[in-house]
Amino acid sequence: MDSVKQASQSSIVLSSLSFWRKLPFPDVQQGTESDIPLPNKQRDISFSLAEAVVKMLEEMGVRDAFGVSGGAIAPLWVALQHSKIRVLHFRHEVGAVFAAIESYFTNGCPVVVFTTTGPGITNALTGLFAARWEGAKVIFLSPSTSTSQRGYWAFQETSAYTMANTGLFTSGTLFHYATTFECNDELPQVCHRLASGLRRPGGFVAHLSIPTAIQKSLLKTALPQLSFSHPPISANEETIKESARLLSEGSFAIWVGFGARGAAQEIRQLAERTGAAVMCSSRGKGIFPEDHPQFVGVTGFAGHRSVLKYMREQPPLHTLVLGTRLGEFTSFWNPAMIPSRGLVHVDIDPEVPGTAYPSAKTFAIQSDVALFVKALLAYIPEHHSQSTARSLPKPENHIINLQDSDLVRPEVLMNVIQQVIVEGSDAVVITEAGNSFAWGNHLLRFTKPGRYRVSSGFGAMGHAVTGVVGAALARNGKAVAIVGDGAMLMNSEVSTAVQHQIPAVWIVLNDSRYNMCDQGMAMLGFEGIDAKISQTNFVQIAQGMGSNGIRVEKESDIQAALEKALVSTGPFVVDVIIDPTHPAPIGSRIHNLISQGTINNNK
Incomplete structure (x- = not known):
């Protein structure tokens, strides 16, 4: 999902966490119920922290929760089971996280992963690192050992006595945001931090570690009503003009990555208007049609020789890079991929441009790719076009006749x-x-x-x-x-x-x-x-x-x-x-x- 769609979804899902007004916290009277003079009717109903967390996640757009349960997470698991969130029990924690990643990229909804203490957490780590690298939105729920039991070698003890705190339970290279609850009064702040992370462009991987005793504790304070607006990131007019000027100096190529998946229509329009050759990363396959006459191939690992053939025989002056880090499997950092006048590199993450090829001349642009390309098109006249008559190299089309043998090729x-x-x-x-x-x-x-x-x-x-x-x-x-x-x-x-x-x-x-x-x-x-x-x-x-x-x-x-x-x-x-x-x-x-x-x- 591109940033524009994320912004739209965020404004709908997170425009108001109205459920906090609906939760009957102990200090909030329920007007209509309080007028009913029934002796056995309780005017106030208490909610546990586990129930409140699950309600919060519902309102933040979570539809599914994948994981493996255990006794330490029982209150949260029960709250999930009784919510609108669909709960799937997996056979291994890492499988649950990989499924969560692909669920997110399929429907754009953040996904919860839950585990129990100790090995439940460590089993999930490979998947959680993958979620961070892939740019998914995943909220990891785990329990930790209650304060009264820490340091006594409780079963699967999860505390500073037995597990490293830094990295697993703190924000850093694995989690964009991580916290361990010490009391349920922390929930309002957690709510703010989660909402802020989910509305940000790109991925967001969070970890909420909640001791078992605190999961069952009754919430004492209501949370504030939250409203959000998330304007998508776009380049200013001067940057767009300079990009158009650079690309107008001569022929240029377009290098499409996964971060451009929300800009397929705009990229095709730009390519056809300019006649630019188009190549893509492996994760970018299909964003620009691979059967299009201007497509020269996939770059990097198991890519196509036609790409290097194009770069060597018909070298562009610039390459417009859209939404890819140009990492090892995308580029192998091959110097042949750098055109004589450098890169115009667009990414939502300002730290990406210039990282893969630090010595190459790079005009770095932080922007949502779809917004950038749409703005760029305004500076390229409809009749403007590079020569499309020349024959661009194409990926080889491997058609092999069937044979009746004992093994399949x-x-x-x-x-x-x-x-x-x-x-x-x-x-x-x-x-x-x-x-x-x-x-x-x-x-x-x-x-x-x-x-x-x-x-x-x-x-x-x-x-x-x-x-x-x-x-x-x-x-x-x-x-x-x-x-x-x-x-x-x-x-x-x-x-x-x-x-x-x-x-x-x-x-x-x-x-x-x-x-x-x-x-x-x-x-x-x-x-x-x-x-x-x-x-x-x-x-x-x-x-x-x-x-x-x-x-x-x-x-x-x-x-x-x-x-x-x-x-x-x-x-x-x-x-x-x-x-x-x-x-x-x-x-x-x-x-x-x-x-x-x-x-x-x-x-």
Whole structure:
């Protein structure tokens, strides 16, 4: 969701926390009820802190809460169960967080994650770091050991005696905002801080740690009514004029990232008006149609050679960078991607421009991407256009004929996924870290934003196999995860999808090994590395948990299997026996590792 939509949603959801006027706190009389002279009628009803927190979250737009419960969080869990918030019990805390991330990016609503003390918290950490890196809005609720029990080695004790406070329970590199309640009087301030974070552009990851005893405590004071306005961030007129001047000096390219996902229409209008070549990051796939004649390819990891061909043979004077950090998997910091006159870099985060290429000339602009491009178009006349007659390089179109063999070539699988799922449905597609990401990024082509998801920053293994559950739930429709067998064995949440009949689909590239590691180590020159996994039948595992599935051993059976998965009303696993000898397009990653001294440091 772009910043304009976030602002609109914030103004609706957070315009007034009117429920505080509705909560019958002990010191607030309920006018109509107090006039009823019934001896057994209580004029005042007390609310616990847990109930008040949950009501607050409802009013802030939370629709779903994912997690794993425990005794220490029982009051909060009960309050969630009796609220309007949909509560899903997962099988592992990290899976709950990955699902929350993808739920947020599917419907734009902040998501609650809940755990119990001790290992419940630490199990969630990988997912919470991913939420921070991805830019999701996630509120993490955890309990901590009550004051009277701290220091006595209570079961799963969570306190300064047993766990580091800095980072886990304080604001910093993991949490934008974190606090531990010591009394329920702190709730008004917490409410202000959460509301402020949720209305900010970009991500927001918060942690509320509430001791069990305080969860049950009765609220003593009512909270103030809060009103919010959130004007979107936009560049001033002088900045827009200077940007237009720089881009008018000659040919320029447009580099589209995930932060531009709310500006698809404006970017296409700008490209077609100017004739600019367009490329995108892996997370930006589909924001600009990949079948458009001006699209030159995906950059970075498993990207397209056509991008570098364009930059070398038809180099632009400037590149307009829209909503991407240009991190390692987006750029590999390749100097060939820097045009002679530098970058015009637009991002909502003012710290992003200039970070990836500190030596490159960069005109940095803090702005919502859609607002910037719309304002820029006002300075580019309708008839203005670079020459569009020249032939731009295009990504290779890999079409391979089917063969009747014992193993499925991954390129063939991706071609059929393109036809049946990408072009034949509206399902969201998520690729898992590893070769699945490489194949999907390189071969799948999207023409609309919001159809493709991948974690190219934190890149935690297991993100897609569990995130697909959150995506399917949030859109109330199909979401498809393309994953490896190693990730599927790690943490799949098929059981959670079965329990709630969530129509998630897993397509497993089953090659009996961690194949990115196997192939990558061989490319680096390391021999005899054991990355094998014992042969696993994922259909039998899925069926054992109540899911449907089908095993694919021949290329001629792929299409029928995918079509069956799409019409299934519940979760479905497609277990594809992959030929492990076909090298994934990971050469750019290998070259980057070599440039970092990987081989020399290990010899």
